[in-house]
Structure formats: structure tokens, C-alpha cells
Amino acid sequence: MRTKTLLASTSAALLLTAALAGCSSPAGSGSGADASMSPMPTMSASEAAMMSVTGTFAGENGKNVAGTVTILGDTITLSDFSSDEGPDLHLYLAKGTSEADVTAGTEIAGVKWDAASQTFTLPAGVDAADYTYLVVHCDKALAVFGAAPLSS
Structure with a gap:
């Protein structure tokens, strides 16, 4: 035992x-x-502002839009960009691609449909991380031409 x-x-x-x-x-x-x-490292405001956000454009509503977008800090850069011609094309940061999403989004600037490389500055106080799309919108026709889903 x-x-x-x-x-x-x-x-x-x-x-x-x-x-x-x-x-x-x-x-x-x-x-x-x-x-x-140990504590998690924290990111300074300047480091957070320098995070890169990217996306690839695709056409919508029967329109052709192509190219890539890179957002670094407060600078938006379009590369190899092309779009169908429109009378009043603008870029918007939005949370979707519907007309309502664009209306609720933030206008960045007018965009040239035939310029492959373009650079824009984010409006003061706008954080690209708060949005999910960069949208190419024809303001005159109230039509979304295309959009790039944004990711970090």
C-alpha cells in the first residue's frame, strides 16, 4: 500500500x-x-499622423477609375490615376460609396481626370483614419465615378 x-x-x-x-x-x-x-508603448501624435493609408481605385456606376492612393500624414498622393471624363470631379473621404456617404463625407479638392500623378493636402483637423474610402465624385451630375477602399 x-x-x-x-x-x-x-x-x-x-x-x-x-x-x-x-x-x-x-x-x-x-x-x-x-x-x-510592462506597459504597451504609446504612439505620439506626430507618429500617428505619419501612418500610411493606401488604397486601389475601382470604377463604379459604369465608370472607369483606376490607380492608387497613398495618404501619409496630411498628404494624399494619387499614382497611375485615370478616370472617365467628368464635368466636375472631386475627391471625398467617406465611410461608404453611396451618394449619402459622399454627402456626409469630407471634400478634399477637385481632381483632374487625365493627370496620372496628383497631390492634395487634407483639410486641417481631418484624420483619414476616420474614413474607409476615397471617392471620385462628379458634383455636377451627383454621381460616384469610383472609389478606393482605404487600409493601413
Whole structure:
């Protein structure tokens, strides 16, 4: 009987040791208890402003729009941009691509349909991270020509 109790106690001690070993991490790995207690690094306002947001344009409503957008800080850059011609094309930051989304969005500036490279400045106080699309909109015809979904 004593042998069974001793074996059971030894087995329990080995299981406990194995379980605890599985919860620890190798020295210097940075994922132990001490690492989880360290504060998360915070981003300064200037670092947050310099985060890059990008997107690729696609046409909507039977219109052709192509190219890419990069937003870095307060600068919007269109590259390899092209669009069907429109009488009054503008860029809007919006949370969708419907006419209502554009109306609720923020107008950036007029955009040239035939200039492959264009650069714009975000209006003061506008954060591109608050929006999900950069939309090419014809203000005169009240029509969305195309949009680029934005991602970080």
C-alpha cells in the first residue's frame, strides 16, 4: 500500500512540474510574466499622423477609375490615376460609396481626370483614419465615378 501512495505522490509531483514548465517561457523570450506586466508603448501624435493609408481605385456606376492612393500624414498622393471624363470631379473621404456617404463625407479638392500623378493636402483637423474610402465624385451630375477602399 505504501508503494502505491509513494508512486501516486511522485506521479502527481511530476505532472505538476510538467504543467508549470508548460506555463513558463524560455529565459529572455520576453513572453513571461514580467513582459506581460510592462506597459504597451504609446504612439505620439506626430507618429500617428505619419501612418500610411493606401488604397486601389475601382470604377463604379459604369465608370472607369483606376490607380492608387497613398495618404501619409496630411498628404494624399494619387499614382497611375485615370478616370472617365467628368464635368466636375472631386475627391471625398467617406465611410461608404453611396451618394449619402459622399454627402456626409469630407471634400478634399477637385481632381483632374487625365493627370496620372496628383497631390492634395487634407483639410486641417481631418484624420483619414476616420474614413474607409476615397471617392471620385462628379458634383455636377451627383454621381460616384469610383472609389478606393482605404487600409493601413
